[in-house]
Amino acid sequence: MGQGVGKKTGKDMTKPDKPTGKSLELITSSTNPQIKALKTLERKKGRREQNAFLAEGARLIEEGLSHGWKPQTVICSPDGLERTFVADLISRAEDQGARRLLVHERLLSQIARKDNPQTLLATFEPRQLTLADIPPQHTKKGTLLALYQVRDPGNLGTILRTSDFAGVNGVILIGDCCDPYSFEGVRASMGSLFAMPFYSASETEFLEWKAHQASPMIAASMNGTTPHHEASYGEANLIIMG
Structure with missing residues (x-):
């Protein structure tokens, strides 16, 4: 109750189902398991456990995709989807295996820990080079x-x-x-x-x-x-x- 989307079982809650068409549901609650998982990326322990880190904004995400980093999830608000460049980036990320997460705008600030967050966030898989x-x-x-x-x-x-x-x-x-x-x-x-x-x-x-x-x-x-x-x-x- 109060989770914004229906319950899922038997799979990783940090990896939402890939949407088809306009069927993607809007997540509105900060208690949603996927939102709670994204919030843990603020801490090193969370990044290590989820093998992911957060990039904020279309420019950074474009850099990541262009340099061949593996995107895991793209997180955007409904307003962000109306921007052509943002929509194109999301499609590129999905082509590279990322999942899309549509969230209420106020949740973006909770995930990024910023008062004025970007309208597009993404998680990438880190590289461990020696x-x-x-x-x-x-x-x-x-x-x-x-x-x-x-x-x-x-x-x-x-x-x-x-x-x-x-x-x-x-x-x-x-x-x-x-x-x-x-x-x-x-x-x-x-x-x-x-x-x-x-x-x-x-x-x-x-x-x-x-x-x-x-x-x-x-x-x-x-x-x-x-x-x-x-x-x-x-x-x-x-x-x-x-």
Whole structure:
């Protein structure tokens, strides 16, 4: 009672049935199991348990689809469906296996934890890349950026965005870094999370990997004496910050 749609049994409540035509029912209650499941994505535990993270807005979702990330669910309000670009994105996501969820507009703010949410949200499957996934050519030419224990997700998202703009080959997250898939990290990346590959490693894994790399390692330090534009860079570089 008060759940907005009929009860379902025997299947994952986070994956709504794919709609046909205009038969999709509008979810209006925050107690609906699918809405409750989406709300858990605000926490790292929820993202891990559901193997999903949230992207907000048509621009971010378009970036995710264009870069081949796997969409799981697209969530929109009835007003959003009236926009051609949004409707086209939903169709693209559904073609890639996503399910559509039609919700009352006030539920979007509860899911995204924002007072003025976007009219379109989507969940994507996260990627878990390690140092073994770094393409060999990316260690021989260009720049890799290594981040040591970055704790602020907004800063991490901004670094991913800046790295994307600067043409960095990839970002290595060393040690106990914050979760790039947090709401704050995804927002701050402004879509670059989907474009910039990032790899996770422990301190030991990173040091063992670096021992087999020929590229020089350049560290950014508050106590450094050489300005970044005067440093000696090679054809391949590894810059470490923390």
